[in-house]
Amino acid sequence: MSWQIISQSLPVFGKAFGLTLWLSLVGIVGSIIVGIISSLVQYFKVPVLCQIFTTYVELARNTPLLIQLFFLYYAFPVLGLKMSAETCGIIGLIFLGGAYMAEGFTGGFTGVSTSQVDNGKALGMSKLQLARYVVFPQGFALSMPALTANIIFLIKETSIFSVIAIPELTNTALDLIGMYYRSNEYLLVLVIAYAIILIPIILFLNYLERRVRYGTFGN
Numbered sequence: 001m002s003w004q005i006i007s008q009s010l011p012v013f014g015k016a017f018g019l020t021l022w023l024s025l026v027g028i029v030g031s032i033i034v035g036i037i038s039s040l041v042q043y044f045k046v047p048v049l050c051q052i053f054t055t056y057v058e059l060a061r062n063t064p065l066l067i068q069l070f071f072l073y074y075a076f077p078v079l080g081l082k083m084s085a086e087t088c089g090i091i092g093l094i095f096l097g098g099a100y101m102a103e104g105f106t107g108g109f110t111g112v113s114t115s116q117v118d119n120g121k122a123l124g125m126s127k128l129q130l131a132r133y134v135v136f137p138q139g140f141a142l143s144m145p146a147l148t149a150n151i152i153f154l155i156k157e158t159s160i161f162s163v164i165a166i167p168e169l170t171n172t173a174l175d176l177i178g179m180y181y182r183s184n185e186y187l188l189v190l191v192i193a194y195a196i197i198l199i200p201i202i203l204f205l206n207y208l209e210r211r212v213r214y215g216t217f218g219n
Helices: 003-043 049-061 065-078 085-110 114-122 127-164 169-180 183-217
Strands: none
Touching: 003 049, 003 085, 003 127, 003 169, 003 183, 049 085, 065 085, 065 127, 085 127, 114 127, 127 169, 127 183, 169 183
């Protein structure tokens, strides 16, 4: 184990670290937005859209991210739509993550008491008002465990971006190992880099989950 080699690789890993964080952030935010819209559409059984989003969720959850990335990066240019590797990675992450988020939010929304929904309807609330004031606030709190697991899952999935040559952490480590044959040093940096990203996020999400649960149920 050479600490000199590790220190020399830190600037390269630093760029990969920033790119991994950026791709993860955009992918997670996009996935949450898609997941909320999809789950609300399915919860209120909006005609036509409900079938479309149900098909999307099943398709996204039952195909690997690897295949989705290959399709975006290699098949779309044949159809006349060429995108950068980073764009393909973000779209792929949102496509996959949105489906998992939708399932998580749907589980939370269906956990909201039907009597409260019925009371909202009795007060003359529209579906949009029910979603905003009754279903979403309580359903979001109930969805926090699934939301936390999905966020961690999506950050880890960025390691697959190496197959379309995005210079994120895993791809950078593999490139350096291929050039200098120092597996131990570069893999150690790779593990530490992911730990630096994931551990604070896990701690924050666990704290947020407790706060939301206490705020909702008061215990």
